[in-house]
Amino acid sequence: MIAQQFGFRDEVLYYCGSPHALRCVAISSTYFITTYHMSMKQILCASLLAIVFAGTGCKNQSATTSGTDTTGAKTTSSAEDNKKRTAEFYALMSSHQFDKLDAYMTTDFVDHDPDPGQGPGVAGVKKSFQELLVGFPDFAFKTDDMIAEGDLVATRGHVTGTNSGAFMGMPATGKKINVEIIDWIRIKDGKAVERWGLLNTPMMMDQLGMGPHADAEAKAGGKPEATAKPGKN
Secondary structure, eight states: HHHHHTTTHHHHHHHHSSSHHHHHHHHHHHHHHHHHHOOHHHHHHHHHHHHHHHHHHHHHTOOOEEEETTTSSSEEEHHHHHHHHHHHHHHHHHOOOOGGGGGGGEEEEESSSTTTTTTSSSHHHHHHHHHHHHHOOEEEEEEEEEEEEEEEEEEEEEEEEOOSSTTBBBOOOOEEEEEEEEEEEEEEEEEEEEEEEEEOOOHHHHHOOSSSSSHHHTTTTSOOOOOHHHHHH
16 A cells, blocks of 8 residues: 555654554545545645644643653653642742641652651651751752653752751851752652752851861861962962
8 A cells, every 4th residue: 555655654653652642643644545546745745734733642642641650650740730749849848837748748758868867758858857947947948940751850959048056966157058959859649759869968068167178268267278370480
């Protein structure tokens, strides 16, 4: 058949990657090609029309993660919904409403990169934030970038606060921090299931005057030592 010679059905389905969304389009186009023996120009026009429908079908399909997530479990949330829920989660942290975190995390939540001494599940996360709040009463999280794909949400942001209380067994320094953090959270039905994260701890310790560069800054009067510029002797 002409449709088989031009590989029309296979190409359209491969272009979209969604045979269910385009099955009717592909079969319908094949029917017209084989039954009415369309000219080459008509075949090309039909192909372009099918591709337009294919793009629309793929776009609509990518807007939601309905079906299964990366673990194979069923889910009905969209990527945009996941971003919204994650943003709300960070807003609760910044406003110190830790008692409301249960609505945003599953009971079996897993933190793959916990804070030192952090316990398991939601209870462990709450306690960790409460301890952080003792050392930094004005603790806040600010989002710089957030990207969602499927059931995953990646966030780049920074933590700010003033160390006016004991922190990690050390007395208050009165110094401010502005530290970068990256979170990677998997969402299922509007709740966080697991999290991977990275906090720039060396930067935080330096800002608190406890890092490896603290002594050098103290000797320079609280400022980093200047680097000599090359010049003529």
